[in-house]
Amino acid sequence: MRATIRDVAEAAGVSAMAVSKVLHGKGTNVRVSDAKAELIRKVARELHYRPNQNARNFRNQKTNLIGVVFQHFEGLTDDNPYLPQMLNGVMAALFPAGYTMGICPSLILDGNAPAIADGRFDGILWARPDFSAASVDSFRYCGVPVVMLHAPTGSAEGIPTFCANNDLAMQRVVDHLYDLGHRKVAFVIDPVPLLTAEGVARRAAFERAAQSRNLDFEVLVVDQTEPDLTAYKSSNRPHTALIAYSDTQAGGLLKAAEALGIDVPGELSVVGFDSSTFCERTKPRLTSVFQPVEQMARDATNYLLTMVNDAESTWRESGAVTSLYDCHLDVRESTGPCPPSN
Amino acid sequence: MRATIRDVAEAAGVSAMAVSKVLHGKGTNVRVSDAKAELIRKVARELHYRPNQNARNFRNQKTNLIGVVFQHFEGLTDDNPYLPQMLNGVMAALFPAGYTMGICPSLILDGNAPAIADGRFDGILWARPDFSAASVDSFRYCGVPVVMLHAPTGSAEGIPTFCANNDLAMQRVVDHLYDLGHRKVAFVIDPVPLLTAEGVARRAAFERAAQSRNLDFEVLVVDQTEPDLTAYKSSNRPHTALIAYSDTQAGGLLKAAEALGIDVPGELSVVGFDSSTFCERTKPRLTSVFQPVEQMARDATNYLLTMVNDAESTWRESGAVTSLYDCHLDVRESTGPCPPSN
DNA sequence: TTGAAAGCGTTACCAA
DNA sequence: TTGGTAACGCTTTCAA
Numbered sequence: 001m002r003a004t005i006r007d008v009a010e011a012a013g014v015s016a017m018a019v020s021k022v023l024h025g026k027g028t029n030v031r032v033s034d035a036k037a038e039l040i041r042k043v044a045r046e047l048h049y050r051p052n053q054n055a056r057n058f059r060n061q062k063t064n065l066i067g068v069v070f071q072h073f074e075g076l077t078d079d080n081p082y083l084p085q086m087l088n089g090v091m092a093a094l095f096p097a098g099y100t101m102g103i104c105p106s107l108i109l110d111g112n113a114p115a116i117a118d119g120r121f122d123g124i125l126w127a128r129p130d131f132s133a134a135s136v137d138s139f140r141y142c143g144v145p146v147v148m149l150h151a152p153t154g155s156a157e158g159i160p161t162f163c164a165n166n167d168l169a170m171q172r173v174v175d176h177l178y179d180l181g182h183r184k185v186a187f188v189i190d191p192v193p194l195l196t197a198e199g200v201a202r203r204a205a206f207e208r209a210a211q212s213r214n215l216d217f218e219v220l221v222v223d224q225t226e227p228d229l230t231a232y233k234s235s236n237r238p239h240t241a242l243i244a245y246s247d248t249q250a251g252g253l254l255k256a257a258e259a260l261g262i263d264v265p266g267e268l269s270v271v272g273f274d275s276s277t278f279c280e281r282t283k284p285r286l287t288s289v290f291q292p293v294e295q296m297a298r299d300a301t302n303y304l305l306t307m308v309n310d311a312e313s314t315w316r317e318s319g320a321v322t323s324l325y326d327c328h329l330d331v332r333e334s335t336g337p338c339p340p341s342n
Numbered sequence: 343m344r345a346t347i348r349d350v351a352e353a354a355g356v357s358a359m360a361v362s363k364v365l366h367g368k369g370t371n372v373r374v375s376d377a378k379a380e381l382i383r384k385v386a387r388e389l390h391y392r393p394n395q396n397a398r399n400f401r402n403q404k405t406n407l408i409g410v411v412f413q414h415f416e417g418l419t420d421d422n423p424y425l426p427q428m429l430n431g432v433m434a435a436l437f438p439a440g441y442t443m444g445i446c447p448s449l450i451l452d453g454n455a456p457a458i459a460d461g462r463f464d465g466i467l468w469a470r471p472d473f474s475a476a477s478v479d480s481f482r483y484c485g486v487p488v489v490m491l492h493a494p495t496g497s498a499e500g501i502p503t504f505c506a507n508n509d510l511a512m513q514r515v516v517d518h519l520y521d522l523g524h525r526k527v528a529f530v531i532d533p534v535p536l537l538t539a540e541g542v543a544r545r546a547a548f549e550r551a552a553q554s555r556n557l558d559f560e561v562l563v564v565d566q567t568e569p570d571l572t573a574y575k576s577s578n579r580p581h582t583a584l585i586a587y588s589d590t591q592a593g594g595l596l597k598a599a600e601a602l603g604i605d606v607p608g609e610l611s612v613v614g615f616d617s618s619t620f621c622e623r624t625k626p627r628l629t630s631v632f633q634p635v636e637q638m639a640r641d642a643t644n645y646l647l648t649m650v651n652d653a654e655s656t657w658r659e660s661g662a663v664t665s666l667y668d669c670h671l672d673v674r675e676s677t678g679p680c681p682p683s684n
Numbered sequence: 685t686t687g688a689a690a691g692c693g694t695t696a697c698c699a700a
Numbered sequence: 701t702t703g704g705t706a707a708c709g710c711t712t713t714c715a716a
Binding site for chain 3: 346347348358359362363366368393396397398400402
């Protein structure tokens with residue numbers, strides 16, 4: 001049997017709380033002399049004492065675990081640069097603070113409150129929220145701090161959100177294409193991201209931006225791995241520029257264009273979103289909106305940690321923070337002047 | 343205050359364990375009538391009873407959390423296809439079984455036993471093990487099931503390992519290059535993977551394979567993001583084929599070659615490792631060793647779950663499993679005949 | 685300054 | 701079939 005704190009206390013001839021104080025820094029009004037502290041540490045080592053983390057979690061109602069929830073996690077593909085960036089940001093915030101990252105399949109709703117708000121996590125980072133399945137309301141007062149990443153402002157009242165400034169981003173893309181002479185453009189998005197709050201928001205941002213320039217525009221919902229561009233082979237193509245929801249999706253477009261012999265950017269311009277290093281590897285190199293994913297994830301996580309560590313009243317009353325991240329356009333080689341005949 | 347199981351029991355006029363039985367299926371020799379079960383469920387709903395997961399973890403000494411440990415997690419880059427594949431495999435095994443995935447910064451050694459073997463995880467998946475920092479011995483009897491992913495056979499006696507068959511893989515690569523006429527080849531690896539058990543093993547496998555064909559060979563330890571290929575511009579280049587440790591590293595080589603105007607595969611052949619979809623996106627498309635990362639991760643995780651759920655004596659005595667995965671070579675466009683003058 | 689005792693929420697054990 | 705009681709390991713509170 002494993003040694004408990006009491007075994008150590010007995011062997012050292014002190015009380016259990018003295019041990020707790022020395023080994024975990026927990027006792028409040030306890031003072032232990034240096035000599036005794038040394039003795040306790042020595043005995044603990046000899047007995048191979050190992051604190052029972054579950055007991056501590058239980059007693060303290062604190063796990064030092066932060067839950068990261070993706071919806072549609074099944075959609076992770078091995079060429080999606082988003083995930084590593086995001087996880088790096090989360091870990092960069094969590095690990096130095098002594099927290100571990102727990103990844104959940106989904107928000108397991110039980111009745112109308114999330115089952116994961118049962119104490120197993122000190123806080124929840126809800127990434128790529130999908131409002132079709134889960135009730136935001138059930139989160140707001142579930143008793144566990146929640147922060148949303150990639151949730152547009154206002155989409156979850158009372159819950160802090162961290163999101164790209166899609167409006168500004170799409171305006172920049174549209175302006176860039178407009179300046180190159182493009183007048184017929186489309187936004188290309190996979191059905192899966194279209195289920196997320198940000199997918200919807202980015203699409204709407206595109207539509208507003210396109211309208212502001214009086215463009216012919218369209219939204220194409222298309223499988224990102226197998227987009228069909230055959231319509232673009234004819235001389236009067238439906239659009240001269242495609243704006244993809246993500247770099248991955250843009251990569252699929254480039255591949256499809258290549259397969260059909262469509263010249264990018266000669267015949268067709270393509271824009272991605274995220275401006276990951278992926279964009280440097282494509283041929284032609286991909287023009288893309290830069291979104292500081294890692295920083296956003298780090299900021300969201302750090303904010304979540306403040307919520308975890310401050311009294312609930314503090315953050316509850318201060319109102320939900322909304323952070324919008326400016327996204328610039330990295331112009332590379334996949335966008336060019338509108339082809340003459342169009 | 344949140345309702346406890348006792349509150350529910352009292353309100354329903356039954357014992358706490360009857361509630362436990364009905365709501366958690368836990369009571370052993372308890373039988374509750376259907377009517378009473380219905381009443382209990384009703385009362386629980388009315389009181390918004392939510393089981394305290396920490397209390398249950400504590401009582402059961404079971405968290406339904408599996409720890410995934412990477413060493414050198416700082417090295418995750420946003421174009422590394424490895425991580426999503428691996429996580430998909432782990433999640434595919436964990437989630438249906440009702441487990442959550444916890445990701446740890448490192449093996450936090452405390453004394454000579456890992457601090458994470460303190461009950462917070464039911465099992466540990468140790469990925470990319472690094473024997474320079476942690477003692478394998480400390481793991482073997484730490485009381486928590488441990489499985490290693492990407493640990494060569496024999497590198498951790500007593501701990502089940504799941505690993506690519508590096509010897510066979512490297513032999514296939516070398517044979518392929520030999521058949522194309524290459525006689526001067528190099529293995530290119532970043533300093534970071536060279537710290538891992540598999541980095542060392544793969545390098546050794548390369549050396550054995552090259553020797554078996556009497557090749558001129560060399561190992562180049564090179565930063566994967568900024569490899570220097572200037573030596574390859576001269577007509578008598580040091581090698582005519584480079585075998586990279588990973589697809590990412592091969593991608594760096596392709597980029598460096600392009601920057602210097604070195605033709606791949608005309609002047610130089612390049613081989614990657616993993617054969618991820620990344621290989622389809624490069625120009626030229628990358629010849630690469632296919633390693634079934636997702637399946638390996640899934641198998642390792644499933645095996646870990648059996649260790650978690652069976653009595654320790656079962657798996658302790660059956661001896662450690664070692665799974666070697668056959669890796670075929672996906673020949674694409676980045677390898678070609680040895681240039682004439684060499 | 686130290687120690688004893690109570691209690692966190694749950695579930696197993698044992699008695700009725 | 702049912703229910704009371706004790707115990708899991710730790711930390712806080714209160715008393716000495």
